[in-house]
Amino acid sequence: MSAQPANPANLANPASRDWPLFEVFIRSKQGLDHKHVGSLHASDAAHAITLARDVYTRRQEGVSIWVVPSNAITASAPEQKAENFDPMASKIYRHPTFYDIPAEVGHM
Amino acid sequence: MYTQAIDVGPVDATASRSTTPQDDEFLKRIARDEKIEPQDPMPEAYRKTLIRQISQHAHSEVVGMLPEGGWITRAPSLKRKEILLAKVQDEGGHGLYLYSAAETLGVSRAELIDALHSGKAKYSSIFNYETATWADIGTIGWLVDGAAIMNQVPLCRCSYGPYARAMIRICKEESFHQRQGFDIVRTLCQGTPEQKAMAQESINRWWWPTLMMFGPHDADSPHTGQATAWGIKRITNDDLRQKFVDVTVPQAEFLGLTLPDPDLKWNAARGHYDIGRINWDEFRRVVNGDGPCNAERMHDRVKAFDDGAWVRDAAAAHAAKAAARYATSPDTRIAA
Numbered sequence: 001m002s003a004q005p006a007n008p009a010n011l012a013n014p015a016s017r018d019w020p021l022f023e024v025f026i027r028s029k030q031g032l033d034h035k036h037v038g039s040l041h042a043s044d045a046a047h048a049i050t051l052a053r054d055v056y057t058r059r060q061e062g063v064s065i066w067v068v069p070s071n072a073i074t075a076s077a078p079e080q081k082a083e084n085f086d087p088m089a090s091k092i093y094r095h096p097t098f099y100d101i102p103a104e105v106g107h108m
Numbered sequence: 109m110y111t112q113a114i115d116v117g118p119v120d121a122t123a124s125r126s127t128t129p130q131d132d133e134f135l136k137r138i139a140r141d142e143k144i145e146p147q148d149p150m151p152e153a154y155r156k157t158l159i160r161q162i163s164q165h166a167h168s169e170v171v172g173m174l175p176e177g178g179w180i181t182r183a184p185s186l187k188r189k190e191i192l193l194a195k196v197q198d199e200g201g202h203g204l205y206l207y208s209a210a211e212t213l214g215v216s217r218a219e220l221i222d223a224l225h226s227g228k229a230k231y232s233s234i235f236n237y238e239t240a241t242w243a244d245i246g247t248i249g250w251l252v253d254g255a256a257i258m259n260q261v262p263l264c265r266c267s268y269g270p271y272a273r274a275m276i277r278i279c280k281e282e283s284f285h286q287r288q289g290f291d292i293v294r295t296l297c298q299g300t301p302e303q304k305a306m307a308q309e310s311i312n313r314w315w316w317p318t319l320m321m322f323g324p325h326d327a328d329s330p331h332t333g334q335a336t337a338w339g340i341k342r343i344t345n346d347d348l349r350q351k352f353v354d355v356t357v358p359q360a361e362f363l364g365l366t367l368p369d370p371d372l373k374w375n376a377a378r379g380h381y382d383i384g385r386i387n388w389d390e391f392r393r394v395v396n397g398d399g400p401c402n403a404e405r406m407h408d409r410v411k412a413f414d415d416g417a418w419v420r421d422a423a424a425a426h427a428a429k430a431a432a433r434y435a436t437s438p439d440t441r442i443a444a
């Protein structure tokens with residue numbers, strides 16, 4: 001073999017540009033929600049659907065695909081996790097198990 | 109085949125010296141077996157270690173398509189061609205899952221691909237050995253994918269969420285890879301004496317390189333302690349290698365094949381098989397670029413990428429045109 005491992009100086013095509021990133025959501029079967037399964041780069045949304053089909057549904061994992069440009073997603077800030085979600089910990093009266101129902105009353 | 113969870117208990121938070129209050133908090137989270145997600149604070153060294161490990165792993169999946177890809181057209185039946193095609197396609201998908209996980213740590217796909225193509229990044233030493241016979245395709249599935257599964261199952265519980273999720277997806281697909289390989293070797297072993305000899309010759313070449321896939325002995329692995337403290341590594345190299353040997357020896361016996369290690373024997377006191385000395389000089393040579401096929405693999409990988417440039421350009425041009433059309437007439441929207 002005369003080929004040498006390439007080095008940065010002789011990379012003919014540096015992969016300088018990435019296609020935009022898309023998040024992929026799959027409905028695994030009719031009647032269920034679309035669920036996030038991963039992400040991929042594609043030239044546009046239609047291309048992303050095609051690639052998502054090839055990558056994420058090879059074993060009948062899905063009946064429908066959504067793709068969303070990753071930069072269109074707004075996420076809650078991790079540093080606000082406590083103030084956002086901790087207050088719910090003390091509100092156990094929002095759950096049915098908080099209430100005692102006498103056995104004589106039966107199922108409610 | 110091996111995709112069951114392996115419980116090794118919570119990691120030790122005190123095993124690593126921490127420097128800042130955030131690092132302390134981070135190690136406490138790891139000790140509680142909490143997952144770390146992309147936006148969470150994390151020590152810079154943890155982020156860098158993960159980028160290196162996940163991208164090396166991704167490169168291995170992608171380069172791993174090359175030794176098998178050449179056999180797709182030469183596989184002995186339509187059924188074997190379809191199976192091998194599906195397997196190689198899976199490996200490409202594994203590369204994608206892992207690159208995506210690495211990108212959540214703030215590195216671009218382009219940087220990662222350039223690092224592979226420039227020879228800066230490493231990939232698994234095993235893919236620098238040649239696939240000279242059809243039996244090698246069976247051996248790769250049975251032994252190489254089998255060893256990969258051993259390595260990967262504990263990673264499904266790794267502390268970094270995107271990496272763990274990618275590994276769960278990968279492990280689900282890997283067990284088909286190992287079984288189809290075992291099926292090829294078993295068919296050869298039940299065939300003519302020449303076919304069985306072909307299987308044996310293949311095992312003779314692949315056994316030791318497969319054992320090297322688990323990496324250096326624990327005593328020579330300086331980073332294991334840190335990776336363990338960070339919840340990245342759950343089981344040591346030697347323990348994983350031992351598990352692999354212990355399950356594989358009976359499989360070889362079932363097939364009527366011998367493993368090329370005169371020192372391989374059951375140690376009743378330990379409850380494990382003992383193995384002979386691994387040739388670490390060979391391992392270092394192959395990892396550092398001087399294996400039988402390193403140059404060929406990199407040449408083929410870079411060529412495939414360069415040959416695909418016009419397809420990527422065409423896709424980009426098509427996307428630009430479609431976007432322009434959509435801007436003038438929203439009715440032509442293609443993906444709803």
Ligand SMILES: [Fe+2]
Nearest residue numbers: 169198199202
């Ligand atoms: Fe794989």
Ligand SMILES: [Fe+2]
Nearest residue numbers: 199253282285
């Ligand atoms: Fe595999």
